[in-house]
Amino acid sequence: MVWIGVAPVAVSEDLASVIHASFSDSGQATLMRLEQDPLQQRCSQPRDERVDDDTAMALRQERLNAVVFPKDGNFLGDWQRGAAVAASGRGLQSNDDPSIANGGNCYACHQLAPTEVAYGTLGPSLTQYGLRGQSEAMLRYTWTKLWDTHAFNLCSHMPRFGAQKILTEQQLKDVMAFLLDPNSSVNQPAEGPSSAH
Amino acid sequence: MRRQSDDAMTLYRFVMMIPRWWLLLMVVPALADEGIFDQYRDLMGDDNPAIFVIEEGEEFWVQSQGPSAATLEACDLGLGTGVTRGAYAQFPRYFADTDRVMDIETRLLYCMETLQGRDREVIAAKPYSLRGDFGTELEALVTWLAAESEGMTIAPEQAHPKERAMYAMGEEIFFYRAGPHDFSCATCHEQSNKRIRLQQLPNLTEHTEVAEAYGSWPAYRMSQGLVRTMGWRLQDCFRQQRWPGLIFGSEVSIALQTYMAVNAAGGVMTAPGLKR
Numbered sequence: 001m002v003w004i005g006v007a008p009v010a011v012s013e014d015l016a017s018v019i020h021a022s023f024s025d026s027g028q029a030t031l032m033r034l035e036q037d038p039l040q041q042r043c044s045q046p047r048d049e050r051v052d053d054d055t056a057m058a059l060r061q062e063r064l065n066a067v068v069f070p071k072d073g074n075f076l077g078d079w080q081r082g083a084a085v086a087a088s089g090r091g092l093q094s095n096d097d098p099s100i101a102n103g104g105n106c107y108a109c110h111q112l113a114p115t116e117v118a119y120g121t122l123g124p125s126l127t128q129y130g131l132r133g134q135s136e137a138m139l140r141y142t143w144t145k146l147w148d149t150h151a152f153n154l155c156s157h158m159p160r161f162g163a164q165k166i167l168t169e170q171q172l173k174d175v176m177a178f179l180l181d182p183n184s185s186v187n188q189p190a191e192g193p194s195s196a197h
Numbered sequence: 198m199r200r201q202s203d204d205a206m207t208l209y210r211f212v213m214m215i216p217r218w219w220l221l222l223m224v225v226p227a228l229a230d231e232g233i234f235d236q237y238r239d240l241m242g243d244d245n246p247a248i249f250v251i252e253e254g255e256e257f258w259v260q261s262q263g264p265s266a267a268t269l270e271a272c273d274l275g276l277g278t279g280v281t282r283g284a285y286a287q288f289p290r291y292f293a294d295t296d297r298v299m300d301i302e303t304r305l306l307y308c309m310e311t312l313q314g315r316d317r318e319v320i321a322a323k324p325y326s327l328r329g330d331f332g333t334e335l336e337a338l339v340t341w342l343a344a345e346s347e348g349m350t351i352a353p354e355q356a357h358p359k360e361r362a363m364y365a366m367g368e369e370i371f372f373y374r375a376g377p378h379d380f381s382c383a384t385c386h387e388q389s390n391k392r393i394r395l396q397q398l399p400n401l402t403e404h405t406e407v408a409e410a411y412g413s414w415p416a417y418r419m420s421q422g423l424v425r426t427m428g429w430r431l432q433d434c435f436r437q438q439r440w441p442g443l444i445f446g447s448e449v450s451i452a453l454q455t456y457m458a459v460n461a462a463g464g465v466m467t468a469p470g471l472k473r
Contacts (some may be wrong), residue, residue, distance in 0.1 A: 021436075023450035026442030033376040033440060040374040044381065060222055089394075092439045098240050110391045122385070153232040165215040166377060 003064040026094035034068035039063070056154050067144050068162065070169060075139040075176050082178030083185060085171050086112055092166065102166050102176055109158070112178070113185035122157060128178045130187035139157055142179060243450045247340055247417040247469035250332055250424045254341025255332050263313030272308035274342070285339075285346035286466050287454045291357035298363045301453050302428045303446040305338055324445045325429045332424055340415050343468035351412055351466055353458040360455070367456025370449055371401070376439040382453070385434075396473075401457055408464025409423070411457045416470035424469060427454055 002123070019034055036044070039059055069075075088103025090096050106112060109123035119125075132138055144151050147162030161167040178184050258281070260270050274284035275292065289300040295307060302324065310317045325337050332340075355361055374381040385393065386401040400408040414427040431450055432443045443450055 015366065015373070018366065018448045018452075019370065019373065022444055022447030023441040023442055026436075029376075029436075029439060029441045031441055036373075040379055043379070044369075044372050044374045063262050089201075093436050094442060095436065118394045121391050122388075122393065122398075157384050160382075164377045164379075 015043075028096070028098045029094035034133070039150055039154070040086070042152075048050075060151060060154050063148045063154075063163070064144070066163065067147045067151060068141070068169075068175060069143060075143055075173060076180060077170060077173030077175075077177045078172070079177035079181040079184035079186075082174035083113065085167065085175050086178055087116075088155070095142060101168075104161060104167055106173070106175070114188065114190035115185060126186065127190070128187055130182055130184060132179065132180075134180055139176070142176060143172070146175060224295050225443075227346065245417055245469060246422075247344075247415075247471070247472045250339075250340045250417075251344045251469065253332070254337035254344075257338050262403050263309065263315040265312065265314040266408060267312045267314075269305075269308050269312060269338075271312055272305070274304060281345045283346050283349050285342045285468075286349045287352050287354060289360075289363065289451050289458060290354045291360050296359075297356075298359050298451055298455065300428065300446075300451045301339055301342060302335060302426060303451065305335060306446065314419050315427070321445050325426070325432075326423055328421055328423075330423075336415070336424050336426055336429075340424050343466065345414050346466045348469065349466050351408060351458060351461045352421065352466045353462060355448070357460060363452050363455040364459050366448070367452035370452055371456055378439045380438040380440075382434070382438070401460065404460060404464070407457055408461040409467075411461040412464050412466045413470030413472075415468055416472045418472050420473055422424055425472075427457075 015119050016034075020031060023031060023032055032145060042055070042059060085104045089105040089108055090100070091102025091105075096102075106126075107116060108120045109116065111119040111121075111125035112129075114127050124129035145158075146167075148160045149156040149158040150160065159166055161175075162172055164167075178186055181187070231403050270279050272279065273292075273294075275283065275287055275290045276282075276284050285301055288304070289298050291298050292304070292307075299307065306317055306320055306324075309315045309320060322336065324333060326336060328331050353360075355364060370381045371386075374384070382401065385391075385398050388398075389400040389403060389406060391398050391400075399406045401407045401410065411427070414430060415424050417424050428445065428450055431447075431453055435443045436443075
């Protein structure tokens with residue numbers, strides 16, 4: 001890599017080639033993954049503090065139009081299977097076996113079942129999410145959030161589980177049930193010593 | 198071949214056993230309580246098992262190796278030939294002899310090649326130990342050199358244009374989102390008081406937090422029974438980021454270390470650290 005020695009240097013044009021030269025294919029994680037789509041490009045600019053300009057609105061609309069809803073119109077699968085998907089953090093890393101199903105890794109960022117204390121805080125708590133009910137609007141909102149979170153919040157930190165094919169349609173339905181089924185552990189009252197109420 | 202006095206080796210092997218024992222005993226509560234690692238750290242006090250690796254690193258420094266049968270004592274780490282005190286705290290830095298900005302790991306590799314006549318590719322092919330291995334020579338050298346800067350101020354140079362360019366590039370890479378999860382470093386490290394599962398995430402854009410994080414590497418990883426370097430830390434975070442494999446000594450690796458070191462400038466080197 002050759003550098004031109006004037007500071008501050010505008011590195012953006014060179015950035016892609018520097019990045020490509022710094023990585024090697026590793027299992028399923030190939031160099032292809034370093035290519036940015038327009039959304040990733042847009043959301044890599046920290047100093048552009050969330051300008052809601054025409055480009056942003058167009059991108060969001062594009063994401064919204066591309067959401068694929070369940071073919072059979074049925075949004076809710078099996079909450080217990082969904083609980084397993086939410087708990088699994090494996091999948092798509094260079095050291096993961098691609099023949100085993102991916103997890104959703106929801107607990108990395110969200111509190112879900114109140115009995116699970118090992119939850120992360122990058123996203124809001126989703127405990128009692130089911131209290132919001134199962135109206136058509138709620139089903140479509142939640143599905144869209146899981147399919148492509150950027151359809152609502154352009155530079156959200158949450159992965160696009162459907163659009164990026166991280167989870168299958170059936171896994172998404174199961175996770176939907178985990179969030180919304182009244183019997184799901186997500187929607188049980190907190191128990192145990194830490195519960196004050 | 199590892200050179201090691203028998204006594205030190207016996208003790209080293211013994212100490213390296215400890216973390217696995219602890220983990221076995223602690224597996225169940227550890228899932229529920231990250232605090233156990235803090236307790237372990239308190240219990241260990243100053244007895245960071247990395248002290249054995251520091252000793253080993255110093256032995257490697259003065260050991261004749263390679264076709265030239267030379268030691269590393271003539272290596273210039275930026276403060277003049279053979280000066281090791283305080284050198285780590287000023288990395289990454291520009292070196293006129295290579296006309297590039299280097300981190301401490303690539304600088305050591307350069308010295309092994311030029312002074313000892315050793316094959317750079319062979320060492321670069323396995324710079325870090327795998328789980329269950331003993332540490333590598335490079336890990337030991339970096340650990341010792343970090344200890345040679347303990348208590349000193351983190352002070353990477355930003356005088357040369359290439360050093361400033363390296364910082365600017367590091368910043369861009371830090372926020373560069375890509376891959377199936379759309380992750381960048383910033384996804385996990387641009388906010389304070391966040392965690393993934395139970396693991397605290399330092400905000401690497403904030404001076405105090407990045408100083409504490411940057412200054413504590415290399416670190417002894419209790420869960421792995423090994424000392425890990427900052428270069429290793431980056432490779433492992435990129436794995437979690439779902440990106441391809443970070444090449445050892447690559448521009449991206451040096452740029453991110455420059456970004457963190459400069460953000461941490463003025464903080465104190467506490468390495469080798471002790472991590473969960």
